[in-house]
Amino acid sequence: MAPLLSKLPLNGRVHTLLRNPDRKSGLEKKPVGELNLRFTGIEADAHGGLTRKSDSRMLKQYRRGTEVRNSRHISLVSIEELDEIAGAMNISTLDPSWLGANMVTAGIPNLTMLPPSSRLQFPSGATIVIDLENLPCRYPADIIATHFPAPKRSFISAASGKRGLVGWIEAEGVVKTGDEVIVWVPPQRIYNIA
Numbered sequence: 001m002a003p004l005l006s007k008l009p010l011n012g013r014v015h016t017l018l019r020n021p022d023r024k025s026g027l028e029k030k031p032v033g034e035l036n037l038r039f040t041g042i043e044a045d046a047h048g049g050l051t052r053k054s055d056s057r058m059l060k061q062y063r064r065g066t067e068v069r070n071s072r073h074i075s076l077v078s079i080e081e082l083d084e085i086a087g088a089m090n091i092s093t094l095d096p097s098w099l100g101a102n103m104v105t106a107g108i109p110n111l112t113m114l115p116p117s118s119r120l121q122f123p124s125g126a127t128i129v130i131d132l133e134n135l136p137c138r139y140p141a142d143i144i145a146t147h148f149p150a151p152k153r154s155f156i157s158a159a160s161g162k163r164g165l166v167g168w169i170e171a172e173g174v175v176k177t178g179d180e181v182i183v184w185v186p187p188q189r190i191y192n193i194a
Contacts, residue, residue: 004186004187005118005119005184005185005186006184006185006186006187007182007183007184008182008183008184008185010107010108010109010183011107011180011181011182011183012105012106012107012108012120012180012181012183013105013106013107013178013179013180013181014103014104014105014106014122014175014176014177014178014179014181015079015104015105015106015177016031016079016096016103016104016177017031017032017033017034017035017102017103017104017175017176017177018030018031018032018096018097018101018102018103018104019032019035019042019044019045019102020045020046020100021044021045021046022046023046023047026143027098027099027100027139027140027143028097028098028100028143029045029096029097029100029101029102030097031097033176033177034174034175034176034177035102035103035174035175036174037073037074037126037128037169037172037173037174037175038169038172039169039172040070040073040169041070041073041074041168041169042073042074042102042169045102047070047072047073047074047075047102048070048073049070050069050070051067051068051069051070052067052068052069052070052072053065053066053067053068054066054067054068057135070168071131071132071166071167071168072131072166072167072168073128073166073167073168073169074102074103074128074166074167074168074169075099075100075101075102075103075134075164075165075166076101076102076103076104076105076111076120076128076130076134076164076165076166076167077096077099077101077103077104077105077111077163077164078104078105078106078108078111078112078164079104079105079106080106080109080111081110081111081112081162081163081164082094082096082104084162085155085158085159085162085163088154088157088158089144089148089154089155089158090154091144091148094144095147098140098143098144098147099140099143099163099164100139100140101164103175105120105181107181108181108183111164111165112133112134112161112162112163112164112165113161114130114165114183114185115130115185115186115188116130116131116132117129117130117186118130118183118184118185118186119170119183119184120167120181120182120183120184121171121181121182121183121184122173122175122179122180122181122182123179123180124173124174124175124179125171125172125173126169126171126172126173126174126175127169127170127171127173128167128168128169128170129167129168129169129170130165130166130167131165131166131167131168132165132166133161133163133164133165134163134164134165134166135163136155136156136158136159136160136163137156138156140155140159141155141156
């Protein structure tokens with residue numbers, strides 16, 4: 001049987017890593033030199049856990065607060081897309097910590113457009129499975145507004161299709177700033193009801 005995933009002919013790298021052990025302290029995360037990825041998520045990060053409570057993104061499937069499998073262990077953005085969003089908002093910079101990101105990549109074009117089930121693999125063997133696009137929302141917009149008050153309303157439109165991805169840990173390991181990122185993608189087909 002042939003392997004299902006194909007390796008992209010490019011290698012990205014880890015630009016920045018961030019973590020926040022206490023969600024009650026806010027959305028923002030602090031830069032760190034490495035992340036320890038475990039099957040339950042990032043060690044010492046607020047989004048860890050085998051399960052989580054369903055939220056507003058899942059209201060059509062579940063009542064709010066239903067216990068579900070945690071497929072949002074990690075939030076990823078790219079330095080290239082952050083620069084594009086900042087440009088569209090006419091601001092000088094968009095700090096990834098304001099978006100609650102855990103990892104900033106460089107060198108992976110159109111990161112947000114990677115299809116679900118793609119894998120990001122690191123030298124330690126740690127591997128992240130992409131679940132879904134992380135849609136822009138008002139929480140980062142509120143934080144951005146404390147630094148750049150005028151463009152608050154423009155974040156959601158500027159970040160559409162560029163806000164990054166969320167995923168879960170498939171293989172454990174340590175990821176360090178500067179690490180190479182190998183990208184694996186599944187076959188791409190468009191589902192048709194007919």
